[in-house]
Amino acid sequence: MSPAIKLIAQRIALGLLLLFLVSILIFVGTLILPGDVAQSILGQSATPEALANLRRDLGLNDPAFTRYINWLTGIFHGDLGTALTSGQDIATAIGSRMSNTLFLAFWAAVISVPLAILLGLTAVRYKDRWPDKLISAVTLASISVPEFMIGYIIMYFIGVKLRWFPSVAMINDSMSLGEKLSAVAMPVMVLTLVVLAHMMRMTRAAILNVMQSPYIETAELKGLNSFMVIFRHAFPNSVAPIVNVVMLNMAYLVVGVVVIEVVFTYPGMGQYLVDHVSKRDVPVVQACGLIFAAVYIVLNMVADIVSILSNPRLRHPK
Template structure:
């Protein structure tokens, strides 16, 4: 087996193992959490007998190991159980919301990633001069301000005062793509501002690191201009660290949009999770946790795979 295939197989196997371990942590974590579903469904005035009956019905009394495996095998077949509070099938309820979240994250990434890399390249080109400092200052400021504050400020000026975009990002299946995009314009803008700085600064740092190399001097001594040097010779060698930070931020876009979804009343995973945490609906929390973990691990796995593939020594062995 060629070394690259072996490395990739190892990486993927490791990711699956990690996901399995995370599932144990999620399950264990939700068990030790305080609170009682039966209590929260039936309310404070419920009799002890009613609570005991409901617990038995919900299967909360079975041994935890047995419950874990039942849950795990269900999840592997796409059955995430039913929500305790509403009796709804979780997989059904989630699929729609997951798509909404992915839709929002996708468009935020479409704006943020190219913009961050372009700004990073620009900052390298004008290193230590005013464009570099301006880019750094603005992106750092935007990452430092809490995202809900940016959300409300944008909502006030762009949606209320200027009326360029709706303040509430409601979407449904009957809307056209353009309508949907118009509707999510503000959350996309906020998310972009939040993730821009990381990716921009990593791009800048990775390329500047590569710019110290002797082959950059060779390129300069060939009479290439600054952008040719950066784009042709520095960027291909800086891909691995850049992809890494891009993937981390994409994971954040999917997993960390909880606050933004709540601010803009967007029908995504985040809002769904927050609702059910407050209701102590354990199966829903477990399902959301598992999906978030899968997204995180999956994106990081892709980053590692890209890093392996971008190494010419592995791609073209001797």
């Protein structure tokens, strides 16, 4: 077995082990949540007998280990359980919500990733000159402001004052693609500003690190245009750290959109999770937490595999 394949197998095994450990943490975390789900379902006027019967029907009286094994077994069979407060199948409810979150994350990624790479290349090309300083100042400002504050600022000026886009990002299946894009325009702007700075600065740092190499000097001595030297010689050899930071930010676009979805009332996974946390609907919280963890772990694992495959010393150890 080649070293590259061995490392990839190790990354996959570690990812599965980490997901298993995260499932334990999620289950334990939901056990210690304050409040009583039976009380929240029946209300404050429920009798002790009714509460006891509901807890028995929901399986809340079973030992924690038994409930965890049942939950894990159901997940392996594709059953995420049933929402306690609504009685809906969680997998069915999450399906539409997840597609909305992926739709939002996709368009944010389509804009932010190429823009971050282009700005990073431009910053390297004009290092220590006004374009580099301007790009760095704007990106640092955007990454320093909390995302919910950026969301409210954009909502006030673009949604309320200028009325270019709706302030509430509500979408449904009956809407056309243009109507959906108009509805998610402001959340996409916020997500782009949040992830752009990190990706751009990592792209700049990775390329500047490669620019000190002897083969870059050779390419410059051949008379190649400075931008072509950066794009054709420096950029391909700095792919590994750039891919890592891009994948981390892609994971954020899927996992970290909770605040943005709540700010813009977007019907995605984050809004679904927040709604059921307030109701103490434990199965929904567990399912959402596990899906978020799986997405984050998988994207990080993909970043590790790409880094391994892009390293010639691992592909060709001799």
